[in-house]
Amino acid sequence: MLLKGILFSSITILLVGCNQKQDNPKVIPNWSKEESIKMNHAFAAEELEEIEQFLSHRPDWKMTKTGSGLQYFIYLKTDSASTPVPGRQVAVNFTVSLLNGHICYSSKRGEPEFFTVEKSDIESGLHEGIKLMHKGEKAKFILPNHLAHGLIGDLNEIPPLQTIVYDIELIDIK
Template sequence: MMSKNIILIGSLCFLLASCGDEPKERQEIPQWSVEHSTRMNKQFTQEDEINIRLFLDRKKSWKTTETGSGLRYWVYEDQEGENAVEGDKVDVKFEVSMLSDSLIYKTEEDEVSTFKVDKSDIETGVMEGIKYLSEGDKAKLIIPSHLAHGLLGDYNKIPPLEVLVVDLELVKIY
């Protein structure tokens, strides 16, 4: 019992000694502005651009077209037909990889993924890219991070600020 009291008194003395009268320094919270966000977004976009160019240097046979948003696409099997448009329901097969060629997601051999163009919770880059395709087309999409999962990733397999490479087949348009 005596040793418990000694430990308790010792602990109290330690706590009192560590509670000095010195004022704690207030940590200043930096002010965030639109300029900060703009600068940061430009930096991320520049880094994506550099990484995409390095990737394309390794893929010389890919004849990509760049859109105003930064999406790059290459239709490597063109079936000639009407392109998918907003509101169309589509069946697609896909493989999603990182620039390192590491496979992240893919549809199974006998399955398709179905969604409505511009009306689904699909990456903005895929929604933009699908509109360059007609039924039966196969394409490669290089999707900058701001058109993919951005600053957060997908909380599963896609890390934050990751450029995605999507091999996409537009199986059917409804």
């Protein structure tokens, strides 16, 4: 009898509890593909404004913009006809910084870094930019976040949704 009483009490509590309205009902947002596109356009417009503001303080940077959004300026040109092609290894010296000037990464002086064009797991904007250079040239690249580390950053030095700036020298092509 005691067990039946406990069981009855437990069922009653469950039924009464389930019939009560919740204080905080969950609201499912009405999100659509169009909303995502609209939000992405807003992020892109804000990022472009930040890049333009950055460049307004650097009038000597004569940037060229590609269809992908990469902006580049080759400030030390050479007479070399040698340009990187996919699958070739390049040696570079570089500094990577944010628009606020914070230096995230740089190669060690006298110790170039190597990567294989379009075969290495690095920023797509860097692959695009390096193919615009000739051996011995130095350039500035501005990579919007979609050509850099995107939504999550690099989980180390580069925060999410950040534009990055490369100051790069193409030392050699192998």
